[in-house]
Amino acid sequence: MKNLLLMRHGKSSWELNVGDQDRPLGQRGITDAHLVGKELAKHNYSIDHVYSSPANRALHTCMICIGEMGLSLKDFSIVNDLYDFSGERVINVIRHLDNALETVLIFGHNHAFTYLANLFGDKHLENVPTSGFVHIQFKESSWAAITQGATIQTIFPKQLKAW
Numbered sequence: 001m002k003n004l005l006l007m008r009h010g011k012s013s014w015e016l017n018v019g020d021q022d023r024p025l026g027q028r029g030i031t032d033a034h035l036v037g038k039e040l041a042k043h044n045y046s047i048d049h050v051y052s053s054p055a056n057r058a059l060h061t062c063m064i065c066i067g068e069m070g071l072s073l074k075d076f077s078i079v080n081d082l083y084d085f086s087g088e089r090v091i092n093v094i095r096h097l098d099n100a101l102e103t104v105l106i107f108g109h110n111h112a113f114t115y116l117a118n119l120f121g122d123k124h125l126e127n128v129p130t131s132g133f134v135h136i137q138f139k140e141s142s143w144a145a146i147t148q149g150a151t152i153q154t155i156f157p158k159q160l161k162a163w
Contacts, residue, residue, distance in 0.1 A: 001102065001137060001138060001140075002102060002146060003045075003103040003104070003135065003138075004106070004120065004135070004138070004146075004149070005047070005104065005105040005106065005134070005135050006108070006113050006128070006134045006135075006136070007061065007106070007108075007134075008107075008113045008128050008131065009029070009055070009057040009060075009107060009130065010025045010026075010028070010029025010032050010060070010130050011026050011032065011131070012026055012029055013025065013026035013027075020055070021054065021056065023056060024056050024057060024060065025057050029131065030060075030064065032130065032131035033061045033065060033131050035131070035161070036065065036132075036133055036155055036157055037064055037066075037068025038068050039155050039160055040065060040069055040133065040155065041068050041070065045069075045105070046103055047069075047071060048075065048101040048102055048103050048104060049104050049105075050071060050076045050105045050107070051076075051079050051105070051107070052076070052078050052082065052106070052107040052108070053078075053082035054082075055083050058083075058108055059078065061107055061131065062107040065105075065107075081093050082107070082108045082109075083109070085109055085111055086111070087115040087116050087119070090108060091116070094143055094146070095143055095144045095146070096143070097143040098143075110128060113134070114128045117136065120146065120147075120148065121136045121151035122148065122149070123154075125151075125154065128154075129158065130157075131157045132155070133155040134151065134153075134154050135151070136149040136150065137149050137150050137152050
């Protein structure tokens, strides 16, 4: 079985006059990334590798979550093709993952992640919000062969704040 864990970057700041890839997280993005990271740590996922878009906001969200989950940076990679908003390049990255990896966590962007959650998952999501997490599980043993999976879990900051 393959487990695809998707996490959209936290809320970014528009205060600085920088290019899209350099846009930082805002305070809410930092807070929400910690909140979701702490929740993910409670689930004890056995993550084989973590991948992140090179965009500052995705990478910062990733580093916060890795820290909260107690994961090692030895199983971490930045992949330029994850800086994608349509989802097509992300699909290509996923389909080319090493089949020895059973569970991967990918940090990236919308609209790509909402598209992927709906393409691969079995529950329709209107939108994966900032710092939103989606776990999709596949019966296939090859990343290249994945088709329709099961949406196992979603964790959105708004749900965690409601408690």
